[in-house]
Amino acid sequence: MSYICLVCQSEIDVDLDRNLIQCTKCGNRILLKPRPPALKKRVKAI
Known part of the structure; x- marks a missing residue:
């Protein structure tokens, strides 16, 4: 599993x-x- 270093x-x-x-x-x-980027749930305006 791969990770990303916080410093470099x-x-x-x-x-x-x-x-x-x-x-x-x-x-x-x-x-x-x-x-992965989080998906935002869109709600219709009333």
Whole structure:
């Protein structure tokens, strides 16, 4: 599964088997899970 580093914005593949949760470029341990844009529900005006 790939994550995005909070500091350098690079895409990282995390190895959960060896419990390595760290950016390979900058060493940061805070990673973001990419999510699709949220869909807003539109309601008709009365």
